[in-house]
Amino acid sequence: MIYLDGIERVFQVGDEAVHALRDVHLEVKQGEYIAVMGPSGSGKSTLLNIIGLLDRPDRGVYRLDDVTATDLSDDQQAAVRRHKIGFVFQFFHLVPRLSASENIELPLTLAGMEPEERKSRVQAALKAFGLAGRAKHRPDQLSGGQRQRVAIARATIMEPKVVLADEPTGNLDRASGKDVIEILERLNLKGVTLIMVTHDPELGKRASREIHMVDGRIS
Amino acid sequence: MKIEDILHFSIRASTGYRTRTLLMLLAMAIGVASVVILTSLGEGARQYVTDRFSSLGANLLIVLPGRSETTGGHPPMLGETPRDLTLDDALALNRSASIRRIAPITVGSAPVSWKQLEREVIILGSTSELYEVRHLSMGQGRFLPAGDPTRGGAVCVIGYKVKHELFSNQSPPGEWVRIGDRRFRVIGVLAKKGQSLGLDMGDVVIIPVASAQALFNTSSLFRILVQASSREAIPRAKQVILNVIRERHDGEEDVTVVTQDAVLSTFDRIFTALTLTVAGIAAISLSVAGVLIMNVMLVAVSQRTTEIGLLKALGAPRRQIMSLFLAESAMLSLAGAALGLIVAFTVIWVLANIFPDFPIRIPLWALAAAIGVSLLTGLVFGALPARRAARLDPVEALSRR
Structure with a gap:
C-alpha cells in the first residue's frame, strides 16, 4: 500500500546541507501498526511528512495505493490528503475559535459536504470518542486528552486509510496518553494503517512493527 | 467547499480577532464616509447653482449690447459697442413665432424717497412682460400694466426690502414716491424672493421702461430678456434675434446672446469637475484604508500560520485557502463600507436639517462607486496576504506552536 524507495530529503541550513533522509526504503501493508522510533533529528518527522504528502522528497519514488504520489500536482496531492490520510499532531492544532464539533467538522466542510450529512457524521464521531458533552466547548475549555481526542476525531472523520500520528502523546500526561493510544489502536483494529512517531520505547513495543531511525537512515 | 461555508468560516475568523477587525472596519468606514459625504456636498453645490439659475425663468435668452466671443461665463457688463440696443430693437424681436415674450431692461440708480425717508435704489425700467419672463410674484397690489412700451406711465412696483425700509409697516400701494426728480405712484410690492444673477429682487424699484429712459436720459437698453416659446425653440430664437438685430444695425452683429442653457452648462461642468476632484481626494483615504x-491581513496570515498549515494537512488546496482569506478581506471591506454609509447618511441628514436651503443629497453614482471601490480595495489589497497564506509551506507552518 505504501511503497518508498530511495527517498532522499536534504535541507539547506545556512551553508550546510543536512540530510534528513538518506536512501530510505520502506513498504507498509494495509492495516499495519508501525512505530517509528529514534533520537530527535533522526528524520522521523520528515519521513512522516513525506508519507503524508506534506513534504516532497528530493529523490526517490513514493507510491500510495499504486499511484506514484511524487508525480502528482499540488492540488492532486491535496485531494489525496483529504481522502486517504489523517494527521494527528503533538500539539493538536485545533482551530482555537472553533468549537470541538466545528473542529471535527472542518475536513467535511473543506470537502464541500452537505450540512445535514456533516452534522450526523460529527454527532457519531463525538459519541464514538466520548466527547458528547463537549461538542460546544472551545479547545481552551478542554483538557489535553480531550483535545487530542477531538484531533483524532477530526483526522478520522473522512474515513482515511492511513492515520499518521507525530508524537500523539508527547504533550499529555500518562493517563490521557494511554487513553489516546488505545483509541488509535482501536482504529488500527478496524483496518486503518497506523504509523506513529514516538520517543517512548514502551509505546514502540505495542506496535506490530518497530522502525528505528538514525541519521536519516532506517537501521 | 461551499460558498456559504467559506463565508461562515470568514465571519468566524473575523469575529475571532476583534481588535484587528474593528480597526479595519474603522479605516474602511472613514474612507467610504468621506467619499460619500464630499461628493454629496459637491453635488449639492451644483444643484444649488442650477436651481438658482432656473429661478431666473424658463427658456430664457439674454441679449446684451456688444460683441463677445465668449460662450457662457460672465456676460460682459460693459460692452463697448458702436450702436446701442434700443427699445425699437426689442420691439422688433416680438414678431417671431419662436419668441413668446420679451422684456427690455434699463438699469440705473436713483434716490427714492417717501416723506422724510430717502434711499439710493437700483431702478429697473421694463414692461409688464418682465413679470412672466422673470417668474416674479406679487406680495401686494399688481405689476406694471400692459400697454404701449414706448409710453411711460408714472407708476412703480417696489421690492420687498425697499417697502420694508421706506414704508415699514404701512401699505404702500396708492402712495406717491419720488424717484430722482419725478413722482411715481406705487401700484404693487414684489413678494419676497431670493437673489438671481447677482441682483437682489427685493432691493429694486421697477418702473415702465420709457419712464426709466426719460429718467436717466438715455435711449439705450441695458439688456433684453427674451423668453423662447419652448425649450426646443431656443436655438431658433437665438438665430432670429441675431438676424433681426443685424438687419437693424446695418448688417453688423453687435450683440451677444447668452442662453440660460449655456450659462447653466458651464456652471454644471465646473461643479461636476469640482465634485470629481473632491471625490478623488476622498478616494485617497479609501486607498489608505486599502x-x-x-x-x-498580513498580520492575520502570520497569526494564523499553524491554522493554514492545518488546513493544508486536511487537504485544502491553495485555491481554497486563497479564497478563504480573500473572502475575509472582501467581507470586512463591505462591512466597513456599510458602516461608512451609515455614518455618511447620518452626517448628511444632520447637515440637511441644519441647512434646509442647501439641496444636499447623496448621488446614486457615489454610493455605487464607494461600495464598488471598497470591495475592489478589499480584494486587491487582500490578494497579496491571501497568496502568501496559500503558498505557506505546511511543514514549516505546522512546526510552529
Whole structure:
C-alpha cells in the first residue's frame, strides 16, 4: 500500500546541507501498526511528512495505493490528503475559535459536504470518542486528552486509510496518553494503517512493527 | 467547499480577532464616509447653482449690447459697442413665432424717497412682460400694466426690502414716491424672493421702461430678456434675434446672446469637475484604508500560520485557502463600507436639517462607486496576504506552536 524507495530529503541550513533522509526504503501493508522510533533529528518527522504528502522528497519514488504520489500536482496531492490520510499532531492544532464539533467538522466542510450529512457524521464521531458533552466547548475549555481526542476525531472523520500520528502523546500526561493510544489502536483494529512517531520505547513495543531511525537512515 | 461555508468560516475568523477587525472596519468606514459625504456636498453645490439659475425663468435668452466671443461665463457688463440696443430693437424681436415674450431692461440708480425717508435704489425700467419672463410674484397690489412700451406711465412696483425700509409697516400701494426728480405712484410690492444673477429682487424699484429712459436720459437698453416659446425653440430664437438685430444695425452683429442653457452648462461642468476632484481626494483615504487592510491581513496570515498549515494537512488546496482569506478581506471591506454609509447618511441628514436651503443629497453614482471601490480595495489589497497564506509551506507552518 505504501511503497518508498530511495527517498532522499536534504535541507539547506545556512551553508550546510543536512540530510534528513538518506536512501530510505520502506513498504507498509494495509492495516499495519508501525512505530517509528529514534533520537530527535533522526528524520522521523520528515519521513512522516513525506508519507503524508506534506513534504516532497528530493529523490526517490513514493507510491500510495499504486499511484506514484511524487508525480502528482499540488492540488492532486491535496485531494489525496483529504481522502486517504489523517494527521494527528503533538500539539493538536485545533482551530482555537472553533468549537470541538466545528473542529471535527472542518475536513467535511473543506470537502464541500452537505450540512445535514456533516452534522450526523460529527454527532457519531463525538459519541464514538466520548466527547458528547463537549461538542460546544472551545479547545481552551478542554483538557489535553480531550483535545487530542477531538484531533483524532477530526483526522478520522473522512474515513482515511492511513492515520499518521507525530508524537500523539508527547504533550499529555500518562493517563490521557494511554487513553489516546488505545483509541488509535482501536482504529488500527478496524483496518486503518497506523504509523506513529514516538520517543517512548514502551509505546514502540505495542506496535506490530518497530522502525528505528538514525541519521536519516532506517537501521 | 461551499460558498456559504467559506463565508461562515470568514465571519468566524473575523469575529475571532476583534481588535484587528474593528480597526479595519474603522479605516474602511472613514474612507467610504468621506467619499460619500464630499461628493454629496459637491453635488449639492451644483444643484444649488442650477436651481438658482432656473429661478431666473424658463427658456430664457439674454441679449446684451456688444460683441463677445465668449460662450457662457460672465456676460460682459460693459460692452463697448458702436450702436446701442434700443427699445425699437426689442420691439422688433416680438414678431417671431419662436419668441413668446420679451422684456427690455434699463438699469440705473436713483434716490427714492417717501416723506422724510430717502434711499439710493437700483431702478429697473421694463414692461409688464418682465413679470412672466422673470417668474416674479406679487406680495401686494399688481405689476406694471400692459400697454404701449414706448409710453411711460408714472407708476412703480417696489421690492420687498425697499417697502420694508421706506414704508415699514404701512401699505404702500396708492402712495406717491419720488424717484430722482419725478413722482411715481406705487401700484404693487414684489413678494419676497431670493437673489438671481447677482441682483437682489427685493432691493429694486421697477418702473415702465420709457419712464426709466426719460429718467436717466438715455435711449439705450441695458439688456433684453427674451423668453423662447419652448425649450426646443431656443436655438431658433437665438438665430432670429441675431438676424433681426443685424438687419437693424446695418448688417453688423453687435450683440451677444447668452442662453440660460449655456450659462447653466458651464456652471454644471465646473461643479461636476469640482465634485470629481473632491471625490478623488476622498478616494485617497479609501486607498489608505486599502493599505491598512493589507497590513492587517498580513498580520492575520502570520497569526494564523499553524491554522493554514492545518488546513493544508486536511487537504485544502491553495485555491481554497486563497479564497478563504480573500473572502475575509472582501467581507470586512463591505462591512466597513456599510458602516461608512451609515455614518455618511447620518452626517448628511444632520447637515440637511441644519441647512434646509442647501439641496444636499447623496448621488446614486457615489454610493455605487464607494461600495464598488471598497470591495475592489478589499480584494486587491487582500490578494497579496491571501497568496502568501496559500503558498505557506505546511511543514514549516505546522512546526510552529
